[in-house]
Amino acid sequence: MVLRSHTKRIYPGEFSGYGQDKDIKPPDTKKSRCTPLYPEGNQLSLTYSMLSNPLNRGRNTPKRKTKVLLQCRPYHIYSKTQLVNILTRSIKAISDGEKFESEWRGAFGSVVPAKGPVKKSANKFVVKTNLKLTGASNLLEEARQQFGFHHDNILPCPGYAFLKDQTFLLFPRARESLGTILINMQIERTAMVWNQRLDICQQVANGLIYLHSLQLVHRDLTAGNILLADNNHIWISDFGRLKAEGQPNPNASGSQSAQHSQPFQGVYVNRELKDGDLQLAPELFYGTITTPKSDIYGWGKVLLNLLQGKYNWRGWSNHPNCAFHMCPDSCKHLRWPDKSKEKPRTFTSLESIIAIDKRLGPSGTPQSKKLELFRRLAIECLAIDPAQRPESMEEVLERANSIAGTSISSLSSLKQPGQQ
Ligand SMILES: Nc1ncnc2c1ncn2[C@@H]1O[C@H](COP(=O)(O)OP(=O)(O)O)[C@@H](O)[C@H]1O
Ligand SMILES: [Mg+2]
Numbered sequence: 001m002v003l004r005s006h007t008k009r010i011y012p013g014e015f016s017g018y019g020q021d022k023d024i025k026p027p028d029t030k031k032s033r034c035t036p037l038y039p040e041g042n043q044l045s046l047t048y049s050m051l052s053n054p055l056n057r058g059r060n061t062p063k064r065k066t067k068v069l070l071q072c073r074p075y076h077i078y079s080k081t082q083l084v085n086i087l088t089r090s091i092k093a094i095s096d097g098e099k100f101e102s103e104w105r106g107a108f109g110s111v112v113p114a115k116g117p118v119k120k121s122a123n124k125f126v127v128k129t130n131l132k133l134t135g136a137s138n139l140l141e142e143a144r145q146q147f148g149f150h151h152d153n154i155l156p157c158p159g160y161a162f163l164k165d166q167t168f169l170l171f172p173r174a175r176e177s178l179g180t181i182l183i184n185m186q187i188e189r190t191a192m193v194w195n196q197r198l199d200i201c202q203q204v205a206n207g208l209i210y211l212h213s214l215q216l217v218h219r220d221l222t223a224g225n226i227l228l229a230d231n232n233h234i235w236i237s238d239f240g241r242l243k244a245e246g247q248p249n250p251n252a253s254g255s256q257s258a259q260h261s262q263p264f265q266g267v268y269v270n271r272e273l274k275d276g277d278l279q280l281a282p283e284l285f286y287g288t289i290t291t292p293k294s295d296i297y298g299w300g301k302v303l304l305n306l307l308q309g310k311y312n313w314r315g316w317s318n319h320p321n322c323a324f325h326m327c328p329d330s331c332k333h334l335r336w337p338d339k340s341k342e343k344p345r346t347f348t349s350l351e352s353i354i355a356i357d358k359r360l361g362p363s364g365t366p367q368s369k370k371l372e373l374f375r376r377l378a379i380e381c382l383a384i385d386p387a388q389r390p391e392s393m394e395e396v397l398e399r400a401n402s403i404a405g406t407s408i409s410s411l412s413s414l415k416q417p418g419q420q
Contacts, residue, residue, distance in 0.1 A: 101113060106238070123173070152207075225237050226302065370403060374400070
């Protein structure tokens with residue numbers, strides 16, 4: 001199939017989209033079913049007031065034409081033309097410093113509601129963009145990967161655009177993240193029965209099985225990166241840390257000369273940990289190779305949080321004074337002491353303090369015995385040593401399904417925690 005590439009000039013106020021341009025015919029969808037409908041390299045020439053520095057948003061800088069690399073494909077009931085319109089209007093609004101009704105700021109990016117010619121359609125989407133100039137190429141890499149994913153439990157990215165220093169990703173809008181749900185659950189604003197919580201875990205497992213089948217590892221699987229769409233559909237999102245299985249771990253350079261490098265368990269690692277990093281699998285900091293086991297850890301954390309009914313996000317620390325998720329303010333767990341001989345603390349060693357949400361029912365019942373089996377599965381996934389975790393996400397899902405289907409009579413001999 002010959003992929004056509006086109007150049008088109010669009011000026012502000014003229015975001016008519018491809019559909020009305022006689023030069024650009026809609027591709028033959030029969031021929032190009034699984035191929036991106038417009039090949040990357042489809043460059044547009046847009047005029048924006050400012051696009052070279054995202055941190056300069058809205059300032060009155062001179063208008064200039066900027067080449068835009070743009071890629072879109074139809075999604076759900078939305079045609080490619082509609083999505084190109086929504087994406088280009090959103091880019092313009094962001095660049096012009098327009099006010100958005102809301103903005104989520106993550107580690108590297110900002111996510112805002114999309115703009116478009118038809119408000120009702122635009123409201124169904126959001127646009128993610130980098131906040132730092134250096135983030136553009138990483139975000140483009142993220143966009144290219146995500147654009148190629150096709151799975152019900154992976155957040156679709158039906159369009160993206162790249163300008164010199166800025167990348168824009170178009171996503172369908174989710175209702176909220178699991179992180180928000182867990183926080184609301186903790187303050188008793190959200191009630192969720194166990195079957196709903198289990199359904200979330202099962203959907204996340206399905207998404208991970210898909211990623212792992214492509215030999216990819218998410219590496220940042222946390223409740224904040226799990227999104228709920230309407231009708232309780234789950235999307236795994238945020239592929240900023242994605243890596244291929246077997247790739248070296250960028251945090252463990254193995255070299256003494258690298259910036260912030262410090263020996264830890266015999267490997268030179270970057271010791272600049274951020275607060276949120278402590279919820280990730282510990283080997284993401286000192287392991288040498290990328291493996292799917294890190295996502296098994298992330299999944300175990302999500303299961304544990306749902307069992308606890310709260311966002312207990314801290315997972316481990318190697319600081320002698322660190323008391324896990326009950327860290328006192330004086331704890332310096334973000335600073336790894338140079339000569340600490342302390343082994344990292346694990347969920348397993350702190351089993352006794354992981355209590356199951358009382359709202360899931362009284363103890364001693366068949367339901368509570370099932371929950372205890374789930375708790376044990378979570379703790380196994382959270383083993384500090386990846387070799388001690390279940391072999392694969394398929395195995396994890398099978399075991400979760402089998403616990404869910406376990407008959408009540410076979411649970412009668414199961415001991416409760418603390419029972420002799
Ligand atoms: N499709 C979406 N719909 C609604 N909110 C979203 C969507 N994607 C991201 N967000 C919000 O934006 C936040 C940051 O997005 P994320 O992709 O995780 O970026 P970062 O890499 O900065 O963490 C998320 O935690 C979530 O609250
Ligand atoms: Mg995130």
